[in-house]
Amino acid sequence: MFREATPAERQRYYREEWRLNDVPDFILATIAQREFGFDHRGEGPNDRYNRIATPAQLEGMLINTAPYAAYASVSFYEKPEKREGWLGAELVFDVDAKDLPLRSCSCSPGEVCEVCLAEAKEYILEVADVLRDDFALKELHFVYSGRGYHLRVLDEEVLHMQSPERAAVLDYVAGGVVPEPELLELRRGYPRVFRMRMLRLLSLLNLETLRSGGVPLKQADALLNPKTLRRVANELEEGSFATLKETLRSKGFAKFLELVRRINAEMLDAKVTVDVKRILRLPSSLHSKVSMKCVYIKNMERFDPFKHAVPRFVQERG
Ligand SMILES: [Zn+2]
Known part of the structure; x- marks a missing residue:
């Protein structure tokens, strides 16, 4: 578990297990407006400024290149291949179990386990409650990122917010300011x-x-x-x-x-929330560093990363 995937394992994952259906509709519906980024060798997403015109093109790209990691922007552009003509961006919150400032497990820095992953899940649900109750937001989507959770908000009224407004919402939901x-x-x-x-x-x-x-x-x-x-x-x-x-x-x-x-x-990782040109790990793609799937979650209550985010090649490693 949590061992890096080999190039052969990546290929096997994209050829045998990856499905276009596992990419959320909210990405497929806007695919041509998003910037895609790829990390081919585990050196970070340095292949950026990619426009992918259709779901079929994404499918071909992933199956043929089996990238170390794949990302899509939370922002929409007229020309994603140039990152020009910004049309808006999802509002995103990112909790990473390995970066939690306090954990009740005994993980070393950088490691994650069932306990801290469960704590990250509980926390992102609390953030979602505040967005629903205090901001009346409704279009909330959860993604398991491979080592934590993304909460992606797609309500029309958040899409055009600039960085300072996003920072203010972040402070509110996180409790990042001492009240008067x-x-x-x-x-x-x-x-x-x-x-x-x-x-x-x-x-x-x-x-x-x-x-x-x-x-x-x-x-x-x-x-x-x-x-x-x-x-x-x-x-x-x-x-x-x-x-x-x-x-x-x-x-x-x-x-x-x-x-x-x-x-x-x-x-929460403030940079992710405040950046209106961020790329985020593509749901359905493989997080090769830890050999886990990045999963779009339809039922958060029932989601268990150890059941639903473990690729077949890991289950068969023995
Ligand atoms: Zn832990």
Whole structure:
């Protein structure tokens, strides 16, 4: 598992297993407006500025060249082969299990396992909830990227947003800004999102993390008491910080808010969301570095990367 695919395995994958049907309709329908990028030898996607006119052309290209990796832009162009005539771009959120700032598994940096992949999935679902509830967005599509998840938003009203607006939505859904003190306990809107993100972090906190954020040792110790943590969690759901403030004192509390903000901001890859000319791994293609499929997910609840993203050649490696 997670071993690099050989050129022979890549060829076998594209000839025997890859199906045009596995490319989502939202890409096939706009194929001629997207820029395609390919990585032929595992050196990064340096073959860019490609226009692919039809699904059949994509099929021929992938089967004949079995690339190390294939990408399509989230943006639409009049001339994708020149990246000219920008017509809009999907709004995208990218969570990579290997880059999660806090994980409850014991993966080394750069590695992923069932536990952190499940944490990445749970997190991207929380992001989607906020986009639906607070922004009334509906066209949300999930993709398993090979080591994490992409959430691609295709609602008409997001397509023409520029980078600063995308950055603002990112800050909102991620909890990347500390709310004004007088708004912290607000029942709805952004302060609620920030509290929910804080709530998720509580179970992953340890002394080292709290100390790295400048929370004094004595207060950090007190917070990590399981009873205290439980009370803090219950209060956060109600919109109250009483126990948290009492335990951390005012200096520790301020440091803690800043720590939560920093960790929140590291959950998603901001560059992916803000860049309006980004290329993203093509759903259906092979992530050769880890020998997993990039999969367009139709049913997120039932999706399990170890069942649905493992190519046949890996199952047969033994
Ligand atoms: Zn892990």
